[in-house]
Amino acid sequence: MIRKCLCAAALAAAMPPALAQDAEVEKLREEIRQLQGRVQAVETAKPRASGESAFNPAVSLILQGTAARSSQDPSSYQITGFAPSGGEVAPAPRSLSLGESELIVAANVDPYFRGQLVAALTPDNELSVEEAFFQTLALGNGFTLKGGRFLSGIGYQNEIHQHAWDFQDAPLAYKAFLGGRYNDDGLQLRWLAPTDLFLELGGEVGRGREFPSAEQSRNGAGAWSLFGHAGGDIGVSTAWRAGLSYLYAKPENRAFEDVDSLGNPVTQSFSGASKLWIADFVLKWAPNGNATVTNFKLQGEYFRRSESGTIAYDDRAQAAPQFGTPFSGPYSSQQSGWYLQAVYQFMPRWRVGARFDQLDSGNVSNAIVASGTGPTAADFALLGTPHDPSRISAMADWSPSEFSRVRLQVAEDDSRAGATDRQVLVQYIYSLGAHGAHKF
């Protein structure tokens, strides 16, 4: 303060005498008085700030649908070698079908919080809550706390809503390891570093509502995760983001239906620890950073999961069971997967894209099979069949405006062992209402 005064005094002393005259000072004072009046006016009569809208939350609605053809029945979809993830991971139903209609409602609650709801109306007339969360606005120092149900910050694509994906369906790795996407009920804390380089660290705790955890009644967290993202610009034309995430879940009796060697239904369940690592990156390029005419996006993620615990096998639900007694034994697996996709807008409205998916069913050690006294590998149709699923997809889409898109997508999907699924689909996506902002 004293330094400032000294400095001001020095400056005044240095000024030419004509400027330092009383009249000038008085004029300046008068200006300050006027300004204070103006400041008050600004404060009392806030100009029409374009808040999302006067007290009404911003509402937007996404309409989607597909017309699809596939050589394998989507209702029998499975990823051989991997435990079913319980999510909606099957390809689009054959023929004409409505997709998920998403209703998004968002607004600032008060100066301290923001709230958002994303409800999905499924084609089979169900309402599911995709996201419903609060988010702090005023914690400061780069901290943001989120609570409720939300798309987890792990990976890259996980936080992107389905209607903003570049392909109609999720990468195989997301289907196998996260049930399409991971949205637990819980809390998330993020911290953004005060650097020019974008550097963000975050952590989440959740109840472990869904895969890779399993719903159960217990006190305490069923899953937690940590993630870090870094990003920035390379020149004016390229922007990038890369990240590393870790998700830990402790499922109890994560059960699924499979068939034994005779084709009869059996129940298998896993209890133990599931640890998932994800490395992700995305790179976007546009000439001079102007994406209007042409732009390019390259995105890829690598997943690595290890699970260890016990597996249980039960065929007693059958009328004439093969064994008639439950088995259980130690189980562990190390599995991985990755995808790489590129999308290019070659002229306004038109984009083309390609994606390659690969999963590695890796090493599985199953003590029930190893003991040789009960079910064999053939009785674990899903887990016991070593298969490395892969898929190649290509798409072209046309967006008459920012709010509408029609997409043609073809894929050759080797998710199932020994049964290649050739898929063709046309998808439409329309967004109505408030102009939503899309994540990078």
Added chain:
Amino acid sequence: MRVLLSLLLCLACAPAWAALEVFACTPEWGALARELGGDRVGVYTATTALQDPHRIEARPSLIARARRADLVVCTGADLEIGWLPLVLAQSGNPKIQPGQRGYFEAAGAAQLIERPASVDRAMGDVHAAGNPHLHLDPRNISRVAKALAAQMSMLDAQDASYYIARELAFQVRWREATARWEREAEPLKDVPVVVYHKDLSYLIAWLGMREAGTLEPKPGLPPTTAHLASLLAQLQKAPAKMVVHAAYSDPRAADWLAQQAKLPSVLLPFTVGGTERATDLFTLYDDTIARLLAGTR
């Protein structure tokens, strides 16, 4: 001697960094913040004149910059709606949230035109608050400068007199320049021009020019061949003087139409940095008017 003394004193008290970190959404507001803030502000401009202001993405670098900002200076009127809300929400910076002192919208101080009576997306990407490209009317710049200087003084009270003095000096220079531009642009009165997007409406209204058509069939929709053909037919009946487009818009449609209709195609800087000459707000207008005048010859 006095100068030497004051220099010595100032060396002792010189702050290592700016008092106000300004995050400007578009180059014109970055330039204005520099005019008013001088060396007391550090200005980061989120976009360039070659980027379509409607199609900006919430890039990681923008979020990182918003984290440390004391003041966000944006256009408002929904121009930045596709990216700014996300940047602000992810910045973890309470100072710059809408409604706080660190959040400034130029549209709140300016006079907006083309405010639609009703809004429907069937009309294209229209903005309920009015046309947001308000910086190409110098009277709006003057209004925004007034409000922005007030906001800066509020945030950095110690330097309030500095900002006011700079604002006054700016207003004087700006008034003189505006009078000069209006004199120079006299021959542009009633000149019909075809524009790319409704982004030059303020300039056209200020100079009394006439908009003879837009290359976009509806605001925000890229030109289509059918629309260009009908525009060409219309121009053959009622000719225009030139086809103008902003530095950020795709020149192909404008050039095609200009060639077909035998009109000059005029590129305007649109904002600071759009052309080599447009390095600040004054040269932005100098260059814009010079280019328009060249187009009439």
